[in-house]
Amino acid sequence: MAINNEKFTQLLGDAKAICTLKLNAFKASLGEDNAELNSLNQEATKIYESFADPKFLVINFNFDELAIRTRLQKISLSPKGDFPPFRIALNDLLEFLNSSVLAEAQTEHATSTINHSAINQRILEALSTTNTQLREARKSISKKKNIKLKNDPRYKKAKDKQKPIKKRYRTALEGENIKGIEDDLLHIRNCGAMAESIKEVIPYLDHYTSLTTFMEKELETVAIA
Numbered sequence: 001m002a003i004n005n006e007k008f009t010q011l012l013g014d015a016k017a018i019c020t021l022k023l024n025a026f027k028a029s030l031g032e033d034n035a036e037l038n039s040l041n042q043e044a045t046k047i048y049e050s051f052a053d054p055k056f057l058v059i060n061f062n063f064d065e066l067a068i069r070t071r072l073q074k075i076s077l078s079p080k081g082d083f084p085p086f087r088i089a090l091n092d093l094l095e096f097l098n099s100s101v102l103a104e105a106q107t108e109h110a111t112s113t114i115n116h117s118a119i120n121q122r123i124l125e126a127l128s129t130t131n132t133q134l135r136e137a138r139k140s141i142s143k144k145k146n147i148k149l150k151n152d153p154r155y156k157k158a159k160d161k162q163k164p165i166k167k168r169y170r171t172a173l174e175g176e177n178i179k180g181i182e183d184d185l186l187h188i189r190n191c192g193a194m195a196e197s198i199k200e201v202i203p204y205l206d207h208y209t210s211l212t213t214f215m216e217k218e219l220e221t222v223a224i225a
Contacts (some may be wrong), residue, residue, distance in 0.1 A: 001145065008101070009051075010065050022075065029081060033078055034223055040087055047094050050102055063101045071096060101205055119180040120173040126185055128168070130192030134208060137195040141204055154205055162212040168222075169215040177222045187214060 023041055029039050071093040078086040142149045149155050172178040191211050197203045 007065070011063075011065065011068055012048065012051055015048060015068070015097075018072055018075055019044055019090060019093075022078070022090075026079070026083055028088070031084065036087070037083070040090060044090065047097050047102070050098075051105075061103050064086055068093070068101075099115045116176055116179045119182065119185060120176060120178070121190055123185050124170060124173050126188040126192070127166075130188055130195070130211070133192035134211070137198055137204060141199065141201060144199065144202065147201075149201065149204070151200070155208070158205055158209050158212065160214075162208070165212055165215050165219065168219055169174045171217060172222045178218055184218070 023037070023044070026037055027034075032038075071089065074089040075086065075093060078089050138149050138155070141147075169178070173180060188211075191207070193215070195207055196202070198207055
């Protein structure tokens with residue numbers, strides 16, 4: 001029984017990709033208004049989204065990799081254009097994910113103590129990714145606007161303020177002076193993801209500053225040099 005939830009995330013990604021290809025093929029042949037097909041698609045989306053909860057990123061839970069891959073193989077090998085075998089195979093996978101894997105993960109989360117060290121490490125990783133996304137967003141805006149945003153006094157001021165705060169925040173996470181929680185992880189990740197869609201200077205600066213404000217607030221109860 002595997003217990004690596006990152007491996008499960010990859011496996012779930014494979015399942016979503018295989019099922020999406022099959023579902024799209026049946027949409028083309030059966031029509032997008034097919035009630036049975038839409039019901040199956042909605043159930044699949046519901047199950048997959050259940051695992052998107054950030055709490056599953058910070059715990060390890062048991063899952064039977066072979067059982068999942070066996071079910072995926074049945075889906076892959078279901079005859080093209082023959083909906084009933086595909087429906088049966090996908091329902092079998094969804095039922096297994098819901099009754100076995102999801103139930104196990106929920107039980108583990110409910111009974112386990114919070115592993116702040118693991119959460120803090122994931123926050124640190126997310127912060128690095130977000131920094132990269134913010135930098136790429138700045139470069140993208142600079143290119144589209146034909147400016148050098150990094151030389152803008154407003155950006156330089158915001159960066160100069162954020163730099164020591166970010167250093168303190170990282171140090172606090174590494175030393176577990178801050179007890180990270182799942183919402184913190186989600187917030188940092190969303191900050192990076194949102195940056196990629198910003199196209200204007202002022203919204204970018206506001207967003208950049210919001211990350212500083214978040215870290216500053218997290219540090220309010222931490223006495224660290």
